[in-house]
Amino acid sequence: MKFISWNVNGIRACLGKGFLDFFNYVDADFFCIQETKCQDGQVEISLEGYEQYWNYAQKKGYSGTAIFTKHTPLSVHYGVGEDESQEEGRIITLEYEDFYLVNVYTPNSQRDLARLPLRLEWEDRLALYLQELDSKKPIVYCGDLNVAHMEIDLKNAKSNVGNSGFTYEERAKMTELLGSGFVDSFRYMHPDTTDHYTWWSYMNKVRERNIGWRIDYFIVSESLKDKIDVASIHSNIMGSDHCPIELQLNQ
Incomplete structure (x- = not known):
């Protein structure tokens, strides 16, 4: 099974910068995106063979997540409780027979750290949620985790x-x-690899000089770690200030 995660920093903008070229090329079973920055009805993407699940933020042009999947889930859940972070469209969970897929766009604590307390509360709630899911069946947790x-x-x-x-x-x-x-799949497969990043500032030539951060992850239950076949970063793919990341699990 092939999984892709990508913070597209606005799906409408990314569609004009080659999103579909990469989507069609990579041919993933599950394609998760974050920071969609759109509302219901603002964008229509024809993806033959895929079901689409969107979680829109209430605030226009802000946050949001989506999953495009070839596989019909047993259930779909949006958010973790009734709170501000749910209003921001930050999480989608798809349940399958053998695992849960959890796509997340973690709140940024902001440059002045004004949102750090909210961020830490989010982390605590999400950890409990992931542990609850993991007690039932393994999880694949992915997204822009902003750390x-x-x-x-x-x-x-x-x-x-x-x-x-x-x-x-x-x-x-x-x-x-x-x-x-839980296991950080990329670091599990590449424990000592340096200079592999998933986000670069838009400042002048920062990406060209590879002055980046690895803040996008595929994290899996420990019970899945021996099934990890590929954990990679598509740093050559443009279209956003983030690049896509990939996970392949042997079935």
């Missing part, structure tokens, strides 16, 4: 300590999650 976990996961670690996405608090939440029975 570089370790120093190896961003180019300029020392100068970014304490900044949004690299605070001790955010990194500790990722460590806690991984310690509770």
